[in-house]
Amino acid sequence: MSVEQGTKRPFGKKRKPADYIDAEDRPGLAARQVATRLLGAVIEKHTSLDGLTDNSNGHPQYMALDDRDRSLVRAILGAALRNRGTIEAAIGQLIDRPLPDNAVALRHLLHVAAAQILYLDLPDRAAVDLAVTAANNDPRNRRFASMVNAVLRRLSREKENFVAGASNVPAWFETSLVTAYGKEKARAILDIQSKEPPIDLTVKGDAREWAEKLGGIALPTGSVRLATVDGALTGLPGFAEGEWWVQDTAASLPAKLFGDIKGKRVADLCAAPGGKTAQLAFAGANVTALDLSANRLKRLRSNLERLQLSAETVEANLSAYQPAEPFDAILLDAPCSSTGTVRRHPDVPWTKTPEDIRKLAQLQAKLLDHAVTIVRPGGIVVFSNCSLDPLEGEKVAHDLLAKNPAIELVPVTKDEVGGLAELITKEGFVRSTPADLRHDNPALSGMDGFFAARFKRKY
Structure with missing residues (x-):
């Protein structure tokens, strides 16, 4: 039927x-x-x-x-x-x-x-x-x-x-760039963000030698940059041996601001997936890597194992974390809106809002206030994130200095960022944008938007 x-x-x-x-x-x-x-x-x-x-x-x-x-x-x-x-x-x-x-x-x-x-x-x-x-x-x-x-x-x-023309980001995002950087710089940021990003590697050995071996270029910051990769990155020379790891060159800068840290006790707070932890460990520090997520720490440990590096890992909420004794130095790469990584993460303008940025800035201030209490007097704290919004960077840094007399700013010099003077603000902060680090070949041009400030605890 x-x-x-x-x-x-x-x-x-x-x-x-x-x-x-x-x-x-x-x-x-x-x-x-x-x-x-x-x-x-x-x-x-x-x-x-x-x-x-x-x-x-x-x-x-x-x-x-x-x-x-x-x-x-x-x-x-x-x-x-x-x-x-x-x-x-x-x-x-x-x-x-x-x-x-x-x-x-x-x-x-x-x-x-x-x-x-x-x-x-x-x-x-x-x-x-x-x-x-x-x-x-x-x-x-x-x-x-x-x-x-x-x-x-x-x-x-x-x-x-049809290949050209209209703005490719939400109005709020474009407006925020214009407000922070002016129309010309904002347009340059948006133009470069529309292009596929290069791949940056932090290498253990000589950057020029690895650039030649991998078919890339050596950047003034010490990273190796590849325009494209045929096949999986895991198939490139040096991966299995742990000779390098993927890390945007802007993201590699904060960990370089401590100077000689060999033998020092250094905490990498909000550490996963571990690129900065690896830098600190490779520089000879005794690193404590802290993160709220057990899964992210598992990934961090896996990455360190491949790189043949070691660090103590701690699963904890930073806001309540109290070490047995203060650290010699602290890196706080704080949770942020990630608006500086839009070239690699083009969903960010569509998944974040101005309200998200305000809330994240408040969280960053809270975490930084706590971080400076767990470093010893005379110790260094580097605060960084990959946001383009000054609310999450410059304002957080200025507010800390204004409310905490025990903290002083240690300005960054151009020599500490590969001679790229354009990345140093008048205060001595590091501020990069996707429109910086230009190259004749667009496929080799640009970097993540990043902010970093270095502080010293006086007493």
Whole structure:
């Protein structure tokens, strides 16, 4: 007996449309569907892209993909987020009337396909066909499948007209950059952030020798920079032997501000994943690495094991942490909005808000107030973070100096940052932006936005 004659389907099961195509039957479809879902999670729920695409604890649908498709998903999402404004403007020019307000899944699907057509070296036809298939498979988007086909085919034909123009970050983020750095510097920051970042390595040996061996360049800060890597980083010379670790050159600067720390007791607070811990340990310090997260400390210990370095690890809440005796030096790389890392983490402007920045600045001030109490008199505290907002950097430092007479600023000199005088503020803070450290080749240009200040406890 047919369904029309009264037979009931099994409870909880729905019939699929006649034109439904299972992902396993269409290569590449699952990756595009996952990319669309994850883009929605970033934009609608402000979910961290790093968390969604973590290879151990990421989104279940992402985890179900093979390594090749995971790489494709990350590439699609990177392009879609770095160029969100341009893609939105292009789609707006190609549709006859605005999409319905509730058509959020359709908008994400179009963005994923447009990112492939405009920015990735993938066949346009595949991007169009798979987007149409994905639309037909989704009950929310099925009635728009013909429109998806028409819009994307036209985008493919006319793409030279659309690669440029609109702002690719939320208005609040662009406004904050202009307020802090002026229009010209803000535009330079936004321009470089739209490009894929290079890969920086902190090396144990001579930077020039490693640059030659790895096909990169030696930076004045002592890091090695690679424009691209064919295959996995783990396959490069020196990885298995623990001769280097990935670390943006700006992130390597704070740990260099202690001078000679051989044999000294140094605490790396908020330490995971451990790049700065490794620097301190390699410099000969007796390092205590503290972090609130057991999982992050596990990762830190794994990284140190590969690097053949050691540190004491402590799982604790810094606000309540009291060591048996004060440290000789402390590095506090505090939790922050990460707005200085947008080039590597293009989801940040879409997952953070001005309110997040205010709350994080308050947390940083609280942690710094405590950090200076657990260093010995005469000891050094370096405070840093990867935010571009002065509220999380300069203001926190100024406020500490204003309210704590036991603390004095020790200005940083240009020689301590590879001679890059432009990174030193008039107060003696370190302030880098993605528009600094320019190179003739854009693929080798820029650095993370970072702030660092060095203090001494007088008594």
